[in-house]
Amino acid sequence: MEPVLIVLIVVVLPLVMTTLFKTVYIIREANAAIVERFGRYTRTLNPGLNFVIPLIDRLRFRVDLREQVMAVPQQQVVTQDNRHIDIDIAVFYQVSDARAATYGVTSYVQAIEQLTIATMRRTIDGMDIERALTSREQITADLRAALDRDTARWGIRVHRVECKVDALPTYIQDSTPKQVRADHFRVPVAPAHGNGAATGSPQPLVRSGMVPGHRPLRQDDPRRIGRYRLTAVLGQGGMGTVYLGQSPGQRMVALKVIRSELAEDSTFRKRFAREIEAASLVGGFHTASVVDADPLGDPPWLATEYIPGPSLHEVLSQQGALPPRTLHTLAVGVAEALERIHARGIVHRDLKPSNVIISSAGPRIIDFGIARALDSTGLTSTNYVIGTQGFLAPEQLTGASITHAADLYAFGMVLCHAAGAAPLPVGESLESALSLLPSRFAGVITRCLDHDPSHRPTATEVLELLSRNDPSTGDWLPLPVRTMVDLYNPPAISAP
Template identity: 70%
Template sequence: MPRPRTPESDGPPPSEPATRPAHEPLRREDPRTVGRYRLTARLGQGGMGTVYLGRSRGERLVAVKVIQAELAADDTFRRRFDREIESARRVGGFHTAAVIDADAHGEPPWLATEYIPGPSLGDVLKRYGAMPTRTLHTLALGIAEALEGIHACGIIHRDLKPSNVIISTTGPRVIDFGIARSVDSTALTRTNMVIGTQGFLAPEQLVGAVSTPATDIYAFGMVLCHAAGAVPFAADETLDSALALLPATLAGVITRCVDHDPVRRPTPTEVLEQLTRNHLPSEDWLPPPVRTLVDLHNAPTALAP
């Protein structure tokens, strides 16, 4: 079985430059304003729509998610987006992104949140491969603390994955509550429709069972497996064989997180208690190339013409 790459042993892949622009320029078809916000750059695009870098009238930077016109025409989707806004407003704390403003009934619907400069964990892993142990520990602590706050609000994220974790100078931040739901809410999805992202779905999600906070814990364990390079490399390999690649200080808790039985998975608080016994705080938690990428995202952004 191949060993995972780490930034400490390999630099950026030869085919890529050492740095790249943190933001993409606006395209001709992109809006220039949404609500009271002036859009200056593209931050990313997903299944729901496009996320832009925006500025308030007071020059405050925000991330503005603008929903695709096709989805906006669907009343069920608008109700789902309205629920996303409600969920994101309820979740606070320094490991998530605060909601600044929103309009689920606008044309198009949009959501403005605190702008967190930094690449997603998904981008970092695609670019540099597996992370070293000290980085994994800080990621685990930050994401677990975010889940602790999210679950305390009665919210289940249901789509935790590397692309929904932002690597910032202040630590990891969990974003995107697009398919989150309250523990006691009624689902707005079609019958037999599986919600989430393949590879991070808990076994109970695959059979259509009700999601619980333990569902997020399974995804949390899988996020850390990916960040550690401990994922199956071939079709004939099992998750157990991949878990053998985990650092010894993390193997026990992550193995519990990806237990097939949700009852046996730990709570975020239990994860934090176990990890803090073995964690040595370090301000230098990011490998140098990843730190450079984060710094690039924090560089001043030119305004769009």
């Protein structure tokens, strides 16, 4: 037998057969699968025999189309007259649109849980114990209406909701702490540094007084810094740990404590002092105001206003791209903050979704850790690029002089992420991604992403351009995002 033929039989034929075998996918009954080509949705595979081209197409998700039941962990809620009740909720739902269930939200199960908890809490907040115990039908109806309104865009059809309301025994009522509601919250793992923000994979709801992004203090965590009593960990990063602190007057602060090994570096202390100076110069209602600081302390620390709310990164990870109304308010709020920052002669240099907090009052910019004044002497090493990949302006990568225009480039990239046009799939250009932007933002963002800093608009010009397309008034946050923000704001219980 010819050697070439042997090679074909031994090597090529198995490869061909393996490739053909991998093109065939059998999707089980009551299931569906999403096919992506180069990171973009291509089609939905229905139950039965299907063919997928390997190396080009890949199966993104398999979705169960049968009816599911989700038992929300028992919730202990406080009524208007400071009485505690237990609520058990079961939601029966079914995926009706596999594509929407895959791309509409990161986790529709998590979104349903969060929406259920927030709706239930809002409904019962205005009830006394007697009304709450006799209004099971109203609570169920309000919950069903909220679920029907929002789950449709997630590709979910809710079939029914079951609700059980019970009062706690009197002796338990009397022993329950009155400081905070014993609500049940989803606590993200490994929160990033920030001011009430966190990132990471969500864990099951736990029975705790902690809000999302708050981790209980561990044995090696300090209990007091300066005059502030520490109550929880908000996040941890390369510079140190951010704690939730409480002043003697019961005001909440986000307190950044620098790691001991960095505190021994005199150059780093200068950099930290510069961060304090930059944050103090800015202030205002679109940033976190500096409350107190001690750059010479052991350890050095900085206390800023605590802003309850998730980061934009967390919102986008859980809820996906923002609708135009929300995107507009986000863009205006961040541009207004940049206008104030730049008016003080400061360049933020690290604007990104994890440094934008989504609060009830609007977006806030945080973390001035690498900000610098335009007339200051740099403290960084030559040829050392600081910032976050994907949000760095071209001049930051080439070592050219940094101006306010660098923040406008990052601003454009933040809006690309918020609108769903970024991060870019492999092989796709930024120009093609910009075509996915809503028309009212495309021109502004395109100008912000110009490679020539002199061609980018200023923050003031961005505000003027966006004000021409100001949408109608109303809540700037869609209900699922409002739910996330509400979970960071557990209402306090007045003393009996």
